[in-house]
Amino acid sequence: MSELALSTRGLNKSFGSLVVAKDIGIALPRGVRYALIGPNGAGKTTLINLMTGMLRPDGGQIMLGGEDITALGPEQRVRRGLVRTFQINSLFPHLTPLEAVTLTICERERIARTWWRPTSNYRAAIDEAYDILKSLMLGESCYRQTRELPYGQQRLLEIALALATRPKVLLLDEPAAGVPREESAELFTAITSLSQDITVLFIEHDMELVFRLAARIIVMVSGGILLEGTPEEISADPRVREVYLGGAHG
Amino acid sequence: MTVTSPALTGPHQHFDAQIRWRTIEIVFWLATLLPFVVTPNYLSLASQIAVTALFALSLDLILGYAGIVSLGHAAFFGFGAYTAGLIAKWGWGEPLSGLVIAGLAAGLLGFVMSFVIARFRHLALIMITLGFGLLLLELANSASWLTGGADGLQGVRMWPLLGLFKFDLYGFVAYWYALIVLFVLFLVARRLTNSPFGLSLRGIRENSVRMRAIGAESRPHIRTIYTISAIMAGVAGAVLTQTTETVSLGVLDFQRSADILVILILGGTGRLYGGLIGAIIYMIARDWFSGVNPQYWYFPIGVLLIAVVLFLPNGILGGIAQLVDTERGRRWFGWLTSPPWRRP
Amino acid sequence: MMTSVFGVLFDGFAYGMLLFLLSVGLSVTLGMMNFVNLAHCTFGMIGGYVTVTLMNNLGWPFLATLPVAFIVAAAISVAFERTMFYRLYRASDLDQCLLTIGLVFVSVAVAAYVYGTIQQPVNLPNYLRGSVHVGGLTLGVYRIFLILFALAVTAALVAALEFTRFGAQVRAAVDNQRMARGLGINVDRAFAITFALGSGLAGLGGALAIDIVGLDPSFALAYLVYVLIVVAVGGLGSIGGTFAAAMLLGISDMAGKYYFPAIGSFLIYLVMISLLMWRPSGIFGRR
Numbered sequence: 001m002s003e004l005a006l007s008t009r010g011l012n013k014s015f016g017s018l019v020v021a022k023d024i025g026i027a028l029p030r031g032v033r034y035a036l037i038g039p040n041g042a043g044k045t046t047l048i049n050l051m052t053g054m055l056r057p058d059g060g061q062i063m064l065g066g067e068d069i070t071a072l073g074p075e076q077r078v079r080r081g082l083v084r085t086f087q088i089n090s091l092f093p094h095l096t097p098l099e100a101v102t103l104t105i106c107e108r109e110r111i112a113r114t115w116w117r118p119t120s121n122y123r124a125a126i127d128e129a130y131d132i133l134k135s136l137m138l139g140e141s142c143y144r145q146t147r148e149l150p151y152g153q154q155r156l157l158e159i160a161l162a163l164a165t166r167p168k169v170l171l172l173d174e175p176a177a178g179v180p181r182e183e184s185a186e187l188f189t190a191i192t193s194l195s196q197d198i199t200v201l202f203i204e205h206d207m208e209l210v211f212r213l214a215a216r217i218i219v220m221v222s223g224g225i226l227l228e229g230t231p232e233e234i235s236a237d238p239r240v241r242e243v244y245l246g247g248a249h250g
Numbered sequence: 251m252t253v254t255s256p257a258l259t260g261p262h263q264h265f266d267a268q269i270r271w272r273t274i275e276i277v278f279w280l281a282t283l284l285p286f287v288v289t290p291n292y293l294s295l296a297s298q299i300a301v302t303a304l305f306a307l308s309l310d311l312i313l314g315y316a317g318i319v320s321l322g323h324a325a326f327f328g329f330g331a332y333t334a335g336l337i338a339k340w341g342w343g344e345p346l347s348g349l350v351i352a353g354l355a356a357g358l359l360g361f362v363m364s365f366v367i368a369r370f371r372h373l374a375l376i377m378i379t380l381g382f383g384l385l386l387l388e389l390a391n392s393a394s395w396l397t398g399g400a401d402g403l404q405g406v407r408m409w410p411l412l413g414l415f416k417f418d419l420y421g422f423v424a425y426w427y428a429l430i431v432l433f434v435l436f437l438v439a440r441r442l443t444n445s446p447f448g449l450s451l452r453g454i455r456e457n458s459v460r461m462r463a464i465g466a467e468s469r470p471h472i473r474t475i476y477t478i479s480a481i482m483a484g485v486a487g488a489v490l491t492q493t494t495e496t497v498s499l500g501v502l503d504f505q506r507s508a509d510i511l512v513i514l515i516l517g518g519t520g521r522l523y524g525g526l527i528g529a530i531i532y533m534i535a536r537d538w539f540s541g542v543n544p545q546y547w548y549f550p551i552g553v554l555l556i557a558v559v560l561f562l563p564n565g566i567l568g569g570i571a572q573l574v575d576t577e578r579g580r581r582w583f584g585w586l587t588s589p590p591w592r593r594p
Numbered sequence: 595m596m597t598s599v600f601g602v603l604f605d606g607f608a609y610g611m612l613l614f615l616l617s618v619g620l621s622v623t624l625g626m627m628n629f630v631n632l633a634h635c636t637f638g639m640i641g642g643y644v645t646v647t648l649m650n651n652l653g654w655p656f657l658a659t660l661p662v663a664f665i666v667a668a669a670i671s672v673a674f675e676r677t678m679f680y681r682l683y684r685a686s687d688l689d690q691c692l693l694t695i696g697l698v699f700v701s702v703a704v705a706a707y708v709y710g711t712i713q714q715p716v717n718l719p720n721y722l723r724g725s726v727h728v729g730g731l732t733l734g735v736y737r738i739f740l741i742l743f744a745l746a747v748t749a750a751l752v753a754a755l756e757f758t759r760f761g762a763q764v765r766a767a768v769d770n771q772r773m774a775r776g777l778g779i780n781v782d783r784a785f786a787i788t789f790a791l792g793s794g795l796a797g798l799g800g801a802l803a804i805d806i807v808g809l810d811p812s813f814a815l816a817y818l819v820y821v822l823i824v825v826a827v828g829g830l831g832s833i834g835g836t837f838a839a840a841m842l843l844g845i846s847d848m849a850g851k852y853y854f855p856a857i858g859s860f861l862i863y864l865v866m867i868s869l870l871m872w873r874p875s876g877i878f879g880r881r
Contacts, residue, residue, distance in 0.1 A: 052463070078465030090463070092456035095449075098264055103453050106446040107466040113474070115447035120265035122446065130261040143264055165465055319688050366871060372687060373630070374874040377826040378867055384819070385863040392857055504819075508695070515692055549703035555696025559689050560681065 003066050005030040005199035006082065006169045011050055011060035020046045021057065022224035028169070034201040035214035039243065043223040044203045045087060048171050052084045053077050065168065079108075081168030085158040087177055087203075093147040097138055097157050100146065101129035104164035129164065136160050136190050152183025159190055170194070172202035176209055188212070211235075219243075269444040278523070282429055286422075293421035294493075299533045300428035301490045306514050306525025307432075307439055308482035313511075314519030315443060316475050317455030318367065319376050321507055322383020323483055328502030330356040330484025332390065335403045335497035343409035345417075345427070349488050356484020357477050364473035364480075371458075380504075387502040402498030406491065417493060424493035431489055435482055439522055442478070451475055452520075512551060515558060518565025527566060600731055602848050608737035610844025611744035612806060615799030616817060617824040618751065618836050619792020625768040625831015627785050629679065630687055632694040634796055635818045636701040637667040641797025642809040643705065646714045656719050660801055667797020668790040675789055698814050705811035714809040736805055743802070747795070751833060764788055768831035823866045829876025838877060 004027050011024040020043045028034055036044050049055040051062055053074035062070045064082050072080075092100050105125045106112040120126070133142045136156045141149055146157065155175060162170055175191065176184055184206075191213060194200060204210050210217065210231070217234045219226040221243050227234070234240055285296040305327055312318040334352035342348065363382065370378060390397045398404055410416040415423040442448055453461050454468045461468050491497045500506065509532070517528025539547060562569045574583045620634040641663035648654040648662060674697065682690050718736060725734050755761035766774040767781045775781050800813065807817075820843065828839030843862065850861040869877065 074462045075465050075467050078463065083465075084463060086460075086463070090457060090460045092453055092460065094456055095452060096264070098261055099449060100453075102265075103446070103449045103466075104464045106449065107461075107464060112446045112450040112466065113470070115442040115445045115474070115478075117446075118265070118269045118441065118444045119446050119449055120262060120269060120444075123262060126261050126265060142261075161460075161464055313688075319691070370870070370874050373624070373826055373830070374870050376687070376691070377822060378870055380819070380822070381863045381867045381870075385860060385867070388857070388860040388863065392860065511692075543706070546703050546707065548699040552696040552699030552701075552703065555692050555699065556678070559685075559693040559696065560678070563689065 003030070004028060004063070005065060006051070006201075007063045008051065009061045009063075011047075011062065012058045013046065013050060013055060014058060019223050021050060022222075024050075024060070024225060026218060026225070026228075028199050028201060030199055031196050032199060033213055033215045034199075035210045035217045036201055036203045036220060037205070037207075037210060037217060038220035038226075041222075042220040044220055045173055046223075047220070048084055048173055048203070051171065052082060078165055081166070082171070083162045083165050083167035083169070084171040085162050085173055085175060087173040089151075089154050089158060091146045091154060091157060091161075094145055096145055097133055097142040097149070097160065098126075098129055100157065101132055101142075101160050101164045102126055104161050105129055108165055132160050132163050135193070136163075137186050150183065152179045152187065155179050155187060156190055163194075167198055169199045169201070172200065174203050174205065176204060176206050184209075269440075275523075278526075279433065282433075285425065290420075290422075293425040295533070295537055297421055297424045297428040297493050298490070299529055300425065300432045301486050301493075302510070302513065302533055303526045303529040304428075304432045304435060304486040304489070305483055305510050306517070306529050307436060307522065308479045308486065309510055309514050310519055310522060310525045311439060311442070311475055311479045311482070313514060314521070314524070315448065315451040315455060316472055317458075318472065318476070319379070321376055321380040321504070321511070322386075323379070323479075323510060324502055324504070324506040325383045325386045326356045326360055326480040326483035327487040327506065327510075328386065328390065329359055329487070331487030331491045331497050331501040332397060332403065333484070334488035334491040335406045336396070338406045338408055338492070338495075339403060343407050345408055345411050345492050348408075348492065349431070349485060352488035352491075353481045353485040356487070357481035360480020360484075361473070361477040364476040367476055368469040368472040383502070383504060383507055387499065387504070390499055390502055397497075397499075400499060402496055406495045406497065408492050408495060417495070421493070428489050428493060431485065435485065436522070436526075439482075443522065447471065447474070455520075512555060514565075516554065516565055518567035518569075518571075521567050521571075524565050524567045531566075598852070602852050603845060604731070604733055605737065606845030606848035607841065608734075608740050608844070609806065609848060610841040611741050612799055612803050613820060613824050613844055614837055614840035615744055615747065615802065616796050617821045617828070617840060618833060619789075619795045620821060621825045621828060621836040622764070622768065622831055622833070623785070623789050623792050624825060625829075626764065626771070626781075626788060627683055628830075629683055630690040630694065631679070632691055632818060632822075633674070633697040633701070633814075634694075634793070635800075635821055636698055636814040637671050637793040638796040638800030638803070638817065639701065639705060639809070639811070639814040640670055641667040641794075641800035642714070642804050642813065643709060644797070645801040645804065646709075646716060646809065649716060650714075656716070656722070660798060663801035664794040664798045667800070668794030671793030672786070672790050675786060679789075698818070702811045702814050705814070709811070711810055711812075714804065716804045716809075718805055740802055740806070747798075748833075748837065755833065760784070760787070820862075823862065825876075827866055827869045827876055832876070835877050 007027040009025050011021050013021040024047060036047070038044055046055065050057050053072060057070070060070070061068060064077070064080055067080070069077055069080065069082070095103070102119065102125055103112070105128055106122065109125065111122060111125065130139070130142070133139055136159060138153060138156055138160060141153055146154065149157070155178070159172070159175065172191070176187055179187055188209065191200070191202070202213070214231060216228065217231055218228045219234060219240055226239060226243065227237065229237070285293060309320065309323050312320060330352040333355045334348050337348045337351060366378060367375065391399060394400070408417050411423060411427060417423050450466060450471050453466065454471060458468055487501055490501070513528035513532045514525045516532060517524030517526065536547065558565060564571070573579050616635065616638050620631060623629060623631060644663045644666045645656070645659040648659040649656060678693065682693060722736050722739055725732050726738070755765060763774070763779050763784045766777070766779055767784055771781055800809070803809070824836060824839045824843055827842070828835035828837070846865055847859070847862055850857065850859070854861065
């Protein structure tokens with residue numbers, strides 16, 4: 001059996017009397033596409049924050065590819081291959097996409113401390129950045145400042161930045177959030193064409209995207225995991241309908 | 251960086267274009283030689299402007315590029331100034347080595363402070379920088395056995411530069427000295443901001459949360475740039491001491507930290523030339539109005555600050571850049587903003 | 595020796611109360627809207643000059659000028675807020691600093707032009723002058739008045755925060771602005787009122803300060819540093835924190851000047867930097 005790419009055991013977190021994570025245990029095998037769904041406030045983004053180290057858990061364990069990362073900070077988890085994107089774009093407004101992705105690569109390769117050589121010397125890094133942007137259909141607009149890009153392209157840039165870190169596990173927080181229908185096709189292509197070496201967990205409310213992309217679905221409610229299964233099992237389960245699908249906007 | 255038409259740009263050209271020397275830059279640096287010919291009576295003012303410009307440049311590196319708001323940067327300026335003065339007073343009047351030592355001393359102080367600076371943000375950071383500046387001023391004031399206190403340092407005598415050029419009252423040598431030091435350190439700053447390190451700094455300024463999420467540790471970067479900035483500010487202070495052969499407490503006071511902030515904001519942060527332009531305009535304006543009661547001088551400065559924040563948020567250079575970035579602007583001024591050997 | 599310790603404590607306490615009045619408005623508005631208003635002490639200066647003008651030019655009694663100082667400072671602050679400040683609520687720290695510093699510069703120049711740069715004299719009424727002897731100690735009457743007055747104001751503030759609906763709104767907005775808005779609280783209006791009140795209090799503090807620390811145009815800038823120290827150390831949005839920090843600063847400053855006159859303000863800055871490094875959000879801050 002192949003090693004699990006990412007797993008958690010007994011993850012707990014409360015803010016005073018508000019329990020945001022209740023004994024969360026998940027196990028993601030390598031390369032599988034997982035969707036994480038649940039009503040607003042179920043704790044999905046909180047779980048991502050816990051897994052990436054932005055939040056400290058009150059108890060529990062997080063393992064990345066067999067290594068216990070519970071005590072590590074966010075930067076160190078990224079260096080080990082656990083990367084996330086943000087639900088609301090968190091980009092560099094005045095940098096161009098090309099600069100932003102090149103920056104990510106330079107940090108990854110630890111070139112970013114050199115101040116005596118111009119960036120243009122690092123031709124391999126720039127080429128790699130450009131290739132990533134092209135693969136996400138941003139090749140034309142990567143020379144303009146990020147804040148000038150349409151929202152859908154900014155969402156793609158979120159993913160580009162994550163890809164530039166050479167992730168092993170990619171956590172996408174509502175990648176389609178706020179993207180108008182016309183632009184979501186590119187987003188969809190981008191996610192489906194992600195390499196099979198990368199394990200993907202994505203939070204989504206767009207059920208069409210979920211059923212088309214996910215091999216397995218995890219349902220979260222009120223800080224805890226309700227159940228997990230294949231898309232067919234989930235859509236047939238009466239508990240899920242009651243809790244979520246009945247009121248979903250789709 | 252403003253956009254150039256995509257047809258002419260590939261990914262490598264995008265970065266190459268940023269470090270090429272533009273015509274307007276060459277014009278600017280040639281223009282700094284004008285005072286020798288046009289206004290030879292004002293060379294000591296020109297030296298002061300060069301010193302202020304270098305100081306503003308050092309602040310731009312931390313404020314414009316890394317986003318660190320410092321209300322106490324005069325601490326390094328003053329530390330470099332006093333170090334250079336004391337070295338000369340104690341018998342070693344050689345300018346260049348004194349300059350290097352003063353710069354390194356200020357850099358050491360900056361390095362120590364950088365560990366504190368890198369850990370804090372927002373109001374706590376502003377207060378710590380302010381407190382540190384005020385602290386150093388108090389120390390200098392109290393340690394009058396060393397610094398001369400309110401009377402300033404006496405007995406600073408400089409040897410001729412390179413053994414040949416004596417600092418005289420006309421300021422001829424002084425201006426050459428200040429200008430060359432400014433230019434050399436400007437080249438360093440220019441290279442730095444166009445390096446991967448410079449890119450990281452801009453990333454920290456734009457979105458420090460995202461930097462963590464791409465696996466970048468911000469603190470070592472902040473410590474590095476803060477130290478480099480301290481060295482530059484210290485060198486600026488040292489040049490002032492060496493060219494005027496005096497040092498007084500004014501090099502450390504809050505007014506100086508506030509003035510340099512105003513100058514940088516006026517010119518525009520994050521463009522390197524902003525501090526230089528701001529320094530030129532501010533110092534010349536202040537010289538013109540030097541007869542006026544100092545309390546009244548701050549009235550137009552206050553109005554200017556308010557106007558800049560409300561209407562011209564990127565300073566003068568930012569405003570100009572916006573003008574030039576239109577179709578018409580590109581046609582008329584494109585030749586200035588691109589390298590001299592290429593047409594836009 | 596004991597009497598001098600007590601004397602220093604007493605003077606420090608009075609000075610601390612003054613700093614509290616000057617700082618509390620800034621602490622709450624910073625905590626509510628995160629708006630860095632470096633022009634806060636300008637309102638203190640305005641209050642001071644109102645009192646001076648009313649007393650010296652119009653012959654008003656000292657106590658009667660205090661409410662006017664409060665109202666004028668509050669009114670002018672509302673004018674600034676409606677014309678300029680409201681545009682920068684979502685702007686960066688730096689922009690807010692710069693705009694408000696620009697305002698300070700302008701106000702200092704205007705005050706210098708209208709009133710000159712000399713210290714303004716104020717003639718306290720006879721019943722506030724001199725000192726009383728209590729249990730072997732000599733206590734200044736004015737300082738006693740200052741302490742009692744400021745304590746009364748503090749009590750009123752705390753009562754308003756805890757027991758009125760408006761106070762509850764302010765507390766909610768300081769705690770979590772987004773959620774407060776989500777609950778239907780008109781945060782902008784609450785902020786405008788709080789801002790006016792805070793600036794009025796600063797004006798009151800400025801008027802009361804004339805006899806203790808003097809009044810000249812540099813007040814707006816000189817006391818800004820102290821106010822910022824109190825706010826940063828005490829924690830944003832916390833009245834209790836501001837009170838504690840003001841006391842700490844007032845007493846340390848008095849003690850420093852009395853026992854170690856050679857090092858002057860050095861002690862204050864060192865204490866502040868150390869406290870901030872230990873607790874960056876202030877002693878009672880929560881961010």
